[in-house]
Amino acid sequence: MAWFKRQKTPLTAEGRRDLPRDVFDKCGGCGEILYRERFLRNFGVCPECRNHLRISAGRYVELLADPGSFEEANAGMTSADPLGFADRKPYPDRLEEARRKTGRNEAVVAGRCRIEGIPASLAVMDFAFIGGSMGSVVGEKIARAGRCALKEETPLVIVSASGGARMMEGAFSLMQMAKTSAVLARLHERALPYVSILTDPTTGGVTASYAMLGDFNLAEPGALIGFAGPRVIEETIKQALPPGFQSAEFLEEHGMVDSVVDRRELKSAVGQLLRHSWAGWKPRA
């Protein structure tokens, strides 16, 4: 007979005080706990410290396009695997994973819409899809957004968020820089305005092609914008970078963007620029 009888009820950890992830968000800037509803209504801008959090491509469409005006194009376009690329994971598996995670087929959403009543071709990148990297589909959809603007003689607006070229498509991804820039050359010759909006982060091949080629470059506060990433630069020059290096404000100071604009004011800024510059816009009598 046992002298002791072990109590069978196992120890239970007291519930960690995690926030219900679908109800609250935490601001990365000031640490404020934010009710998600309120946060989303504010388009991911912290009402306390004005920190701009990353938001999805869909949110930018809601933010910029007049309600109900956005007609998406080529939503079903998907990446082929032209090189048969595999690193630790085959490229098609990475794509599948990204599709499941984002509910999108690729790292860019594009279509036509109206912005403050002005017809425009709009493309928005999604950083959540393989770091917003530019492969053939991103290049082609950006090119088609440009061609749509050319065909319908409307302005073009692109919201960029990207880690750069998509290595898994090798030289094809490099050539998307040339491809998108070639379409912008045509827009340039036809004097159709192109507004480029740079959000956090915009780096690599996207910065060194269409993101920097706006007639007007707007950047969100605090966004990291550059060609080489900060870590690569630090490794090269063997010293730490000063705070604020490659921030939107740094770029404005160095003459690379026209204006740093609060996300909540982007739409009116775009509207104002298009009314000023686009010959096709006629003020109402």
Place this chain on the structure above:
Amino acid sequence: MSATPHLAFERDIVDIEDQIAKLRNLASKHGLDVSDELRVLNGKLEVLRDQTYNNLDPMEQVQVARHPLRPYTLDYVSGVFTDWFELKGDRRYRQDEAIVGGWVRLNGESIMLIGHQKGRDMKENLRRNFGMPHPEGYRKALRLMKLAEKFGRPVVTLIDTPGAYPGFGAEERGQAEAIATNLREMARLRTPSISLVIGEGGSGGALALGVTDRILLLEHAIYSVISPEGCAAILWRSAERRHEAARALRLTSSDLLRLGIADEVVPEPPGGAHADWEGVMRSVREALIRNLGEIANEEPGRLVARRWAKYESLGAWAEDGAEPEGRS
């Protein structure tokens, strides 16, 4: 004195070259006839070179593209062209020595030649920044291209760079903007243009001289979105895996031709450009004269329209779940 092989797979080749040199030396000193022995050794050398250079794996290919004895842009300037007049500076900030440019003459015709320039020793490399341009280099290149357009001369670019320079000043002065502007302006340049990758075609820094009517690659040149080391560090989390990365990236000249990006691969002499400068100069000269001849008299508007069509078709994708389209 024996030469040092620069690459591991070159060791046997350099051994035989050594033997030949010693034998020649001996023969001239003592007045001996060694022509039979030389013939045997030269035959061996030829076979070995062919075997080695026809069977390079992609990472070895990268090493050849970076070979420190390969001719660089200024070597082609003196080996292929005449009448060189270097044009310096971007008229905005400074003269960038990682890109050289100026007038040259080929077959009697004036050409604007622009190319990345690497250095052969440490001193020269510091001056040339290892062939990695700052924004001023791209802006100078564009300035020269616009001059070529203005005076109705064709543009030839020679590409040979590890990539753009990831430094403080380069970012501060807008290298992304400088590259991007070159891409757009090259796409609409109303004069014929040819780019030839002579060594390393490294990413955006290479493409900034590369949006041209014709894209040519030397046989052992490479063109890539990222270095194999960089790719391995990011995707494999170890730069050691560069061999796998080099293979996966499809960066050799034959890959680029197959993908429809390169228009032509310019053959190199057996053993690569570094083994026979004169041979590669002849090859480059022939390719440039022929390609320029084919596009020199095109009406600029048609040239530009075809350039747009060419670049806008690059890529591989599938429409709404259908079979992949474009070139693949």
